[in-house]
Structure formats: C-alpha cells, structure tokens
Amino acid sequence: MDPPMEPLGETSLAAAQPEHDLSAVPAPPTHQEPSVPPTVTRLPPHSTGWSQDQNISVDESEDDDSAIGGFSEMTSTTSARSSVFEFVREEDGRTYHRYRQGKYMLPNDEEEQDRLNMQHQLWYMTLDGHLSLAPLNREPEHVLDIGTGTGVWAIDYALDHPTAHVTGSDLSPIQPNFVPVNCSFEVDDFEDEWAYEQKFDLIHGRLLLSCLAEPKKMFERAFASLSPGGYMEMQDCEFPAKSNDDSLPSSNLGKWYSHMVDACLKLGRDLRIVRNYKRWMEEVGFVNVEEKVFFWPVNTWPRDPHLKKLGFWYGQDLMELITGLKRPFMKGLGWTLEEVDAFHVLVKKDVMDRNVHAYHILRVVYGMKPEVTDNTLSA
Numbered sequence: 001m002d003p004p005m006e007p008l009g010e011t012s013l014a015a016a017q018p019e020h021d022l023s024a025v026p027a028p029p030t031h032q033e034p035s036v037p038p039t040v041t042r043l044p045p046h047s048t049g050w051s052q053d054q055n056i057s058v059d060e061s062e063d064d065d066s067a068i069g070g071f072s073e074m075t076s077t078t079s080a081r082s083s084v085f086e087f088v089r090e091e092d093g094r095t096y097h098r099y100r101q102g103k104y105m106l107p108n109d110e111e112e113q114d115r116l117n118m119q120h121q122l123w124y125m126t127l128d129g130h131l132s133l134a135p136l137n138r139e140p141e142h143v144l145d146i147g148t149g150t151g152v153w154a155i156d157y158a159l160d161h162p163t164a165h166v167t168g169s170d171l172s173p174i175q176p177n178f179v180p181v182n183c184s185f186e187v188d189d190f191e192d193e194w195a196y197e198q199k200f201d202l203i204h205g206r207l208l209l210s211c212l213a214e215p216k217k218m219f220e221r222a223f224a225s226l227s228p229g230g231y232m233e234m235q236d237c238e239f240p241a242k243s244n245d246d247s248l249p250s251s252n253l254g255k256w257y258s259h260m261v262d263a264c265l266k267l268g269r270d271l272r273i274v275r276n277y278k279r280w281m282e283e284v285g286f287v288n289v290e291e292k293v294f295f296w297p298v299n300t301w302p303r304d305p306h307l308k309k310l311g312f313w314y315g316q317d318l319m320e321l322i323t324g325l326k327r328p329f330m331k332g333l334g335w336t337l338e339e340v341d342a343f344h345v346l347v348k349k350d351v352m353d354r355n356v357h358a359y360h361i362l363r364v365v366y367g368m369k370p371e372v373t374d375n376t377l378s379a
C-alpha cells in the first residue's frame with residue numbers, strides 16, 4: 001500500500017474561478033446535452049483536473065446558499081420494471097444481485113438505480129460534459145464498460161459514437177430494455193477470465209473501488225483485451241474522504257468512513273485502492289498513463305461556485321449511499337440493523353453540516369496499450 005498522501009498545500013482555489021457563470025445553480029444537465037469529443041485542451045480549468053495539493057476555500061458566509069437550497073433525502077419513484085427481475089431481498093429491506101450472490105455490497109433496487117443515474121449527472125458536471133478523457137487517436141469500434149450499473153454511461157457513449165458498438169457488463173441485469181442499436185448489455189463477472197471475441201478500443205470502468213478483490217488482475221485482463229493503441233480509462237472516487245482541518249475526523253461522518261474501511265477489509269475489499277490505479281496501469285504495460293484529479297465536496301461548504309454545486313449534488317448522493325451501505329456494517333462488523341440505522345441518523349446530520357469540510361478526491365486515470373506490445377502480456 002502506498003504511503004498516505006501529502007496534506008493539501010496553501011494555494012487557494014478561490015482565485016481559480018471557472019470560466020462559466022455558475023452563480024445560479026442549474027438543474028443537472030439532461031441527456032440531450034451533447035457531449036463534445038474528448039479534446040482535453042478545450043476543457044476549462046475545473047474540468048482538466050485540479051492539482052491534488054490545492055486547498056479548497058471554505059465559504060464562511062452564514063447563508064446556506066439559497067440559490068442551491070437545503071438538503072433533503074431524495075425520494076424515489078417506483079416503476080413496474082423492478083418486479084420483472086428476480087433479486088435477493090435481505091434483512092435491510094433492499095434487493096441485491098442474485099448472480100454471484102453476495103459479491104457486491106450495494107443494493108440493485110430502484111433507489112440504487114436512481115442514485116446511480118443521478119451520480120452519472122454528477123460526473124457529467126464534474127467532467128464538463130465529457131464521458132471520457134482518454135485521447136483516443138481513432139474513432140472507436142468496440143467499447144467495453146465493466147460494472148456498467150444502469151448502463152447510463154454506455155448508452156450515452158453509444159449515442160455519441162454511432163459507429164462504435166458499446167458493450168456494458170454487470171452482475172445485475174438493471175439496464176433498460178430500449179437502448180441504442182449500437183449498445184448491448186450482458187450479465188457477467190469481470191473478475192472471471194475475459195472471453196471476448198474481439199479486442200476493444202476503449203475499456204471504461206467507473207466507481208469500481210468497492211468491486212475489486214484483485215485490482216491489478218483486472219488491469220491485466222483489460223490490457224490483454226485491448227487492441228494496440230486502445231485505451232483503458234478508470235474514473236473513480238478515492239475513499240475515505242478527507243478534510244484539511246479537524247472537522248471530518250472529529251465527526252460521526254469521519255467515524256463512518258473509518259468503519260466502512262474496516263468493514264470492507266473484513267469482507268475482502270480494500271476501499272483505499274484508487275490512488276494505486278496509475279501505478280498498476282504502468283506496471284501491467286500501459287503507456288502514456290495520465291491521472292486527472294477532481295473533487296466532490298460533501299456539501300455546499302466550499303466558496304468556489306462550481307465546487308459548491310458539485311457538493312450540493314454529491315451530498316444528495318452520499319445520503320443515499322449511506323442508506324444503501326448497511327450490509328458492510330451488518331456482515332463485516334456484526335452490527336444489528338437497529339444499531340446501523342441509529343448510527344446513520346447521526347452520520348447524515350454531518351453530511352448536511354457545512355462545518356464539516358469533507359471532500360473526496362476523484363481520479364480519472366487513462367493509459368494506452370502500446371502499438372507494439374510484449375507478447376506475453378497481449379496474448
């Protein structure tokens with residue numbers, strides 16, 4: 001495991017104002033908003049990635065920013081579609097995947113699907129409308145999205161790249177039935193040997209930090225399944241969150257992050273792996289490996305309007321995520337459902353508390369399979 005990261009430096013982000021007028025916070029972008037080709041040089045500063053050593057200035061004002069509004073737990077709508085699938089219902093009242101039962105810790109029901117779709121919009125805002133930052137040097141023919149979830153990234157990518165075929169794979173069959181003709185989904189475990197007939201031009205994986213028992217093996221499989229010159233891109237969220245002051249460690253939210261790391265280690269998953277992606281990609285043979293850093297504040301505490309907006313939406317996301325993460329506490333730490341629920345009430349108060357200056361580091365890491373490869377790796 002790498003040494004812990006350096007604390008953030010003194011540079012203030014307050015001076016690095018984004019080019020857009022973000023004073024009025026819009027609703028999250030819709031799928032109609034076209035995503036432009038991945039021309040990384042065109043991105044405004046907050047989209048090309050921050051330096052992870054930058055400090056995030058606190059908004060000291062009393063106002064909880066009326067333009068953004070307060071927090072409330074999101075409600076979800078129900079649809080008849082969920083009854084079509086057979087899932088496993090557990091003690092916490094949520095449903096989980098049946099294929100390779102027990103492997104993945106989050107539910108797969110309507111609430112979770114809504115969360116994933118909302119989170120997709122959050123990524124959209126974070127990457128300024130880009131689905132991928134990898135500088136592909138050709139129009140992709142075959143694209144793979146591992147752990148595709150509701151398939152929303154794969155569908156959007158297929159719409160943006162009509163000449164590509166996008167395959168999304170997941171343990172849960174929670175993708176829509178009506179999708180673009182150049183997009184398809186399959187139930188698969190990406191920790192099995194990969195048996196794809198074709199090689200891919202782009203392999204994408206997003207928010208898989210809790211899904212990888214043997215992360216480096218996943219990079220090896222992806223490397224072997226890419227065509228020369230093809231790219232792998234991981235978009236992930238570092239865990240646990242951090243703060244530049246004592247506000248997170250002294251909070252119940254800080255305790256929640258520590259408990260989550262411990263619980264998941266007991267269940268065979270190390271949530272702290274994201275900082276190693278770049279090194280692992282280089283070790284398995286990828287070249288031109290780049291890492292871009294972004295931030296998701298836990299609520300509206302930052303002064304920067306763009307980060308404040310991301311914080312608003314990530315706060316909503318985190319509230320739902322905490323609700324969904326009862327399983328690690330019960331199965332990993334042996335807590336009762338009542339104990340978890342009581343703790344989560346306290347934790348969620350901290351998510352809404354602007355005195356808790358917590359944020360996640362996001363890492364978008366991409367690398368290319370060399371045009372000429374070592375046969376042992378590409379076989």
Ligand SMILES: C[S@@+](CC[C@H](N)C(=O)[O-])C[C@H]1O[C@@H](n2cnc3c(N)ncnc32)[C@H](O)[C@@H]1O
Nearest residue numbers: 104147148149170171188189190191206207211
């Ligand atoms: C946090 S969700 C992210 C979904 C999607 N990538 C996104 O960003 O919206 C992780 C997804 O990975 C899937 N998953 C976890 N372990 C997996 C495995 N071994 N094989 C295939 N899918 C897996 C889960 O079912 C879940 O849908």
